[in-house]
Amino acid sequence: MVQIFKNITKSPKDKRDYRGLILDNELRVLLISDPKTDKAAAALTVNVGQLSDPNGLDGLAHFLEHMLFLGTEKYPRENEYNKFLSENGGISNACTSMENTTFYFDVLHQHLTSALDIFSQFFLAPLFTEDATDREVQAVNSEHEKNLANDSWRLHQLERSTSSKDHPYSKFASGNLQTLVEDPKKNGINVREALLKFHRDYYSSNIMSLVILGKDSLDELQEKAENKFGTIENKRVTLPEWPGHPLGPEQLKKKIRAVPINDSQTLVITFPIPDMRQHYKSNPYGYLRFLISHASSGSLLSALKKRGWSSHLSAECNSVARGISLFVVNVYLTEKGLDNVDNIVDLIFQYINLLRQENPKEWIFKEYAEINNISFRFKEKVSPMEYVANVVVDLLKYPIDDVLTAEKLLSEWKPELINQAMEKLTPDNCRISIVSKKFESIADQTEKWYGTKYKIEDIPSELIEKWKNAKPIGELKLPKKNEFIPSSFDILPDNDILPDDIHPTIIYETKFVRVWHKKDDEFLLPKSNLIFEMISPFANKHQLCVNYLHIYVDLVNDALTEYSYDASLASLFYRLAATKFGLVVKIKGLHDKQHILLTKVLDTLINLEVDEERYEIFKESYERNLQNYVAQEPYVLAKHYQSAFLREIIWPKTELLKCTNHLTFYGFKDFIKQFFSSIHIECLIHGNANKAAAQKLIKLIESKLPKIPFPWSPEGLLICRDMKLKDG
Incomplete structure (x- = not known):
């Protein structure tokens, strides 16, 4: 029996209609009816990604993402999907993250049914032919080679390669000829059979979610969802677990100096933290991110700028996968800042210690919640394809009724959770990365997959102790109340507009x-x-x-x-x-x-x-x-x-x-x-x-x-x- 969810919380300004479903095969579905849209779109995500790559086959989840596009039993021609979309005003894309693989497309609304029929077959009966497997591995390799000169890819892989070797986070995520052809051949592994097994083991409806947006009514969209995706097999897969954190005690209290391709200079402080996604109505990490990345007078950034050390700072919580989160502070360094890295870190811990001294403030939480509420209430529409691709992953993380509002509308003030989160932001629970071309002469190691030069060393214990006891200087303060929060949302009268006033x-x-x-x-x-x-x-x-x-x-x-x-x-x-x-x-x-x-x-x-x-x-x-x-x-x-x-x-x-x-x-x-x-x-x-x-x-x-x-x-x-x- 299909479960139906009709009370999905949405923005008061959102004129679209929503309905949630859990089909008989446990596939979670969100339907979005938008009578004004010209484009229809759909996205499906499976709750498995790079962390589930088998040993000896780094990049297999990403390779499988590529292979699904290349023919199914019902539509055996390799380019059937993309040809249909391009002929009917559409495009497609896909991406593989740590714990998800997501596929999405858009098309002119009148062709949605046909597009869904082709799309659904990826998850029912893909072919994975020998020819396509041999050819597509070259495409995966080309994608990797294109990223070799991209600093964000290089530095992300460096973070992974220097994490715990016992954790799958340390693997090479995107794959190349070595991991998908050469090494498997040496080890007697048949890659096509491994692809089929991976699809067989993980591509199950009970760990999938689907979003469809179209011009049709909700009833019509529900019929399409049930007809096209209701027969995906439910293999009752148990979600994979990854015990421990990739940044364990051996990876902490380290300083990594890395050499980029571009002439950029950054300082990154990374804290391993508990996963708190279940507390999305209070979002304790969001409260801390809000304060640490604040840029008003008295803020951490204000103090850095006064000293000429930085012009930009950000803080964010990265939910890597279930049970694995990172709190990251990024500081973009000036030349002077590069010479004062330890002092910058000291200033950061001064500010964190200020937050501890002041304790969580309910008025700040309420202001943060009000800012989120305003942003959600008046959020501008994005393209249908971008919208479904963003929502489909959240559909696996949160209750269906809250899928549009999770981490956006905050309703629970829980200072004890903020204090728990703050306990993890300490000098002995972090590692520091500094990126600059000036480290070329001292870098003594090379990252295997991207060739990034780097040096890694312990942070002296006396420096750790100094940062632990960093006392906040007087100029560091909590932000004042925000004078820009609107007091009126009235629409001004337009008595002076004439019917033919269509241009400025x-x-x-x-x-x-x-x-x-x-x-x-x-x-x-x-x-x-x-x-x-x-x-x-x-x-x-x-x-x-x-x-x-x-x-x-x-x-x-x-x-x-x-x-x-x-x-x-x-x-x-x-x-x-x-x-x-x-x-x-x-x-x-x-x-x-x-x-x-x-x-x-x-x-x-x-x-x-x-x-x-x-x-x-x-x-x-x-x-x-x-x-x-x-x-x-x-x-x-x-x-x-x-x-x-x-x-x-x-x-x-x-x-x-x-x-x-x-x-x-x-x-x-x-x-x-x-x-x-x-x-x-x-x-x-x-x-x-x-x-x-x-x-x-x-x-x-x-x-x-x-x-x-x-x-x-x-x-x-x-x-x-x-x-x-x-x-x-």
């Missing part, structure tokens, strides 16, 4: 400013977008100008980090970027406190005071980013030059890099004065802002603008021109 119109124009406006009358959300471009003739005059402008953007963004961070938590975002014409400022999100953020952004943008030391830090960072860009794969550079050919004026990245040694602090200051001496503002206000609200924002912008002696001529504003290429 000019509502204000002077010699210096032109404002376009469009009140949203379709989505009716309490959000608005404010976009204005400061156009200056000096922005693109020569390479030095372009470089100075980009450095200025980085400095302004840095100066606004503490202030704008609270706004971003409350779903109000700003972005400042250099364009080929000047600077563009975007402020978007919930409208209620938008004017407060706009005031601060304008004040900082126009009146920023920069000292020479800060300028040098950001110049160095900008130059490193240029070097990394120029060193990227050929296709990235090809796209850059293809774009350049069509522009009337553009400086290629290579040209910008060549002249960085001519950049000076005094040249920078002169350029900024020049830039603001002659600007024109082109502005668009769109969303939950009627003309009265838009006029207030215009007055605010005008009040902050510097006095400009001479307006631009109308001809000077005709700037958006692309080249017409001649034949040949």
Whole structure:
């Protein structure tokens, strides 16, 4: 008897209909009816992945993911699935993680039934032909070779390779010719038979979940789910268990220095922690992540920035697999920071010790919960394929009624769980990785699969003791209450909108400013977008100008980090970027406190005071980013030059890099004065802002603008021109 779940908690703004099912074969299903969608999508995940690779066959779970696409008994042609999707407006993808293998696709909604018929056969009767097996292993190997120069893959595998050899986490996850052809041959293993056995052992409906999104009604979607997937065999598989943690006592209290491909410098502190996914309604690790990664005044990041050690920090809880979690703090290092790693770690433990001293605060939890609630309530739609791929994994982790809200809506205040989590964030329960090209001369080991050079050593016991007893300095404080959390979600009246007002119109124009406006009358959300471009003739005059402008953007963004961070938590975002014409400022999100953020952004943008030391830090960072860009794969550079050919004026990245040694602090200051001496503002206000609200924002912008002696001529504003290429 099919179990039906009709009370799935969703966002009040979500107009889609949901239904959960557990079919007779124990397959867990979520159905999503969206009458407005053009694309239908589906995803299926099986609760087995890289950690279940058999000994001597590293990468088999990933190889099986590849093989399922290549023919089934009902559809024996290898390209049947992808051919059908491409002919009907669809695409597909798949991924293998530690404990899941997920397959997903989208297609034009009218072809959903046929696509599901082909898709479902992967889990009923795949062929795994000899020919396809021999050929597809080359594709797996090519995928691995493509990742050899990717630092995120390299460093992730280094973490795994230096974990406990007794734990499957230490294996090589993606596989290559050596693990899937050469080694099995030496050991007398038939890889095709191993694939069939893996599919036979693990691909069982009782450890699978399925999400289908389409235009059809829930009843019609349920019929498709039952007809196509209800016959997947239930082998009553018991989920695999992995006793112990991959980072045991022998892997802790270590310092690893690793050499990257790109010229990047990071510090990573990794803590093995208990899996607390069952406490998703209180999310204790989320509370700690919220505070450690906070960027407001008094935060850990604020202290690091004041010392010139870092400009960015993040903290996250990685749920690797059932029973295995990692709490990770990432610090992006400046040159000065690289020389002060031990002091940075000391500062991090000072902040963690501050959290211990202060004890968990209910008001902070409530603010964190309110921020999550606002984000969930007004979350923007993503593509159907992305949506089903994200939800399908959670369907195996959480009760079906809570699958959309788990870890997003927090309702249980449990300070004892936060204290339990905090007990694991100690110097003797962590290991430290530092990444920099400067370690090339001391690296004495090479990681087997990616060739990453590294050095590993014990952290001295006296340093561990020092960090344990790190007393918080006075500047480290808990965050203040967030002034950007909205008090109003009202939709402003739109009495001044005419039926034919479907495009933005000019509502204000002077010699210096032109404002376009469009009140949203379709989505009716309490959000608005404010976009204005400061156009200056000096922005693109020569390479030095372009470089100075980009450095200025980085400095302004840095100066606004503490202030704008609270706004971003409350779903109000700003972005400042250099364009080929000047600077563009975007402020978007919930409208209620938008004017407060706009005031601060304008004040900082126009009146920023920069000292020479800060300028040098950001110049160095900008130059490193240029070097990394120029060193990227050929296709990235090809796209850059293809774009350049069509522009009337553009400086290629290579040209910008060549002249960085001519950049000076005094040249920078002169350029900024020049830039603001002659600007024109082109502005668009769109969303939950009627003309009265838009006029207030215009007055605010005008009040902050510097006095400009001479307006631009109308001809000077005709700037958006692309080249017409001649034949040949």
